[in-house]
Amino acid sequence: MARHSPVTGRYVTIEVDGLEYKVFYLHNGKGTPLVCQHTAGCHNHQWRGLLEDEEITRDYNVIAYDLARHGKSDPPLNVEWWKSEYKLTADHYVNFITTLCDALELDNPIFMGSSFGGNVALQLAMRHPDRFRAVIPVEAADYAPGFFLDWWRHPHVNAAQVCASGTWDLMAPQSPDMDRWLTWHYYTQGSEVFKGDLYFYSVDHDLRRDLDRIDARRCPVVMMTGTYDFLTPPEVTENTARRIKGGIYIEMTDIGHFPMSENYPVFRVYLKEALRIIREKTGG
Amino acid sequence: MAADLKHWAGKFKSLTDSDATIGAMAKYYTCTFMYDMGDAKVIVEMHDGKVKHINTNPAPLDAYDFALRASAASWREFGKPVPRPHFHGIWAASFREDLKIEGNITVLMQNLRNFTVQFELLRKCGVPV
Helix, strand or coil, X not given: CCCCCCCEEEEEEXXXXXEEEEEEEEEECCCEEEEEECCCCCCHHHHHHHXXXXXXXXXXXXXXXXXXXXXXXXXXXXXXXXXXXXXCCHHHHHHHHHHHHHXXXXXXXXXXXXXXXXXHHHHHHHHCCCCCCEEEEECCCCECCCCCCHHHHXXXXXXXXXXXXXXXXXXXXCCCHHXXXXXXXXXXXXXXXXXHHHHHHHHHCECCXXXXXXXXXXXXXXXXXXXXXXXXXXXXXXXXHHCCECCEEEEECCCCXXXXXXXXHHHHHHHXXXXXXXXXXXXX | CHHHHHHHHHHHHHHHHCCHHHHCCCCCCCEEEEEECCCCEEEEEEECCEEEXXXXXXXXXXXXXXXXXXCHHHHHHHCCCCCCCCCCCHHHHHHHCCCEEEECHHXXXXXXXXXXXXXXXXXXXXXXX
């Protein structure tokens, strides 16, 4: 008897800002759509624990996609992408997500992302509050400078290992070795895009003067950050949440910047609380 | 102090040389670095994943590729079995605490996988400050 997972994968072709993408996504569950964005330079296997969580997938249709150029989602198929430097912008990132949600005909989904996925969750809440039931920005902040570094794809080093080991201590020492090394393994696979992703994360994403444009009473915003995150430490996330009308902050103890991937059993405790809050506020 | 430092160097060498994760990719892990711990300084010379020598009394002109410099208090945090947040790695401590990474950082980046694993061995052997 084959030991199949209930998780299945599909491709969908979308056009975003004139670029044609064949997007790969994993999904499992039924009910409220819960759209999940991986971290920069990574792919959707970071959500492997959530995708197979029997309790959550009973009520939520979990969809974890690979952003274009990551995992099994190729770079754009209709342009010579290798002739220009990849730098992800907030505009394109937001357009990608809304176009993908439209293509999948998702009804009022919850959007959750970690790190640069968390930062774009804030962008979505600001720009498209009526298209999302709620957002869960994980390890996010209004501004996260300092990680747009040349080392991530420097030709004199093993960029795969620099990306993987350079993000190693974003994880908590308490997280299990197997999960930390799996996350390390994923990070060896995205070194060509990591720096370009971080252009969005550390440069183009800057909401320091725009947080008053987010109204969490229209689109609930539940922010969660781990105590071992040195890029967006808890106080930075908390300050961001405080400046959002109706923003909620949950601190996650003894976990780091990749919580869903480095220690899912701990992360799910906090995620269930976030989902409970969203149900309370939205009725779904 | 000198005897303590030599004893620590022996433990650190033994842990490094027997570490399976470093051993799994030891070839070419060859570089020389300084741990500047305030009261104590050591220069660790690595060759193909093994400690070739630990200089526990560096002279002013003794050479190394790169150095990690921080207060003794920070090194004591690095050496705890479970360090506090921001003391749990060289990136965290250089972004948020007083760790300075100096010298030829390209060499550090070329050896980052194994260097990171080896740095965490301090949680097992502690630090000599």
